[in-house]
Amino acid sequence: MKFLDPQHPFFKPLWRRILTVVAPTAWALVELSNGEAGWAVVFFGAAAYAGYELFLAPKPAPDARPSTDEAARDDKGDEG
Numbered sequence: 001m002k003f004l005d006p007q008h009p010f011f012k013p014l015w016r017r018i019l020t021v022v023a024p025t026a027w028a029l030v031e032l033s034n035g036e037a038g039w040a041v042v043f044f045g046a047a048a049y050a051g052y053e054l055f056l057a058p059k060p061a062p063d064a065r066p067s068t069d070e071a072a073r074d075d076k077g078d079e080g
Contacts, residue, residue, distance in 0.1 A: 002053075003049075004020075004049070004050060004053045004054070006053050006054050006057065006059070007059075007060070011054060017054040017055065020050050020054060021047050021050045021051045021054065021055075022047075023047075024043045024044075024046040024047040024050065025043070025044065025047040027043045028040045028041075028042075028043035028044040028047065031043060
């Protein structure tokens, strides 16, 4: 499971993808203006990650389906 899934229907509208990148960037600038460089780095990092995942990362083919191993795997964490 990815931290930010660009294939989720929530991110289909362009304005939501842009806002997901702009909001942490704006907050990083607020933190930077208040002299909090550490928090600014954290929020700039979050914005960079979101920008990469939503705009630059390679997209899977539309007909790509999970392999049978992935589909059969149980991620509930109850081994045993």
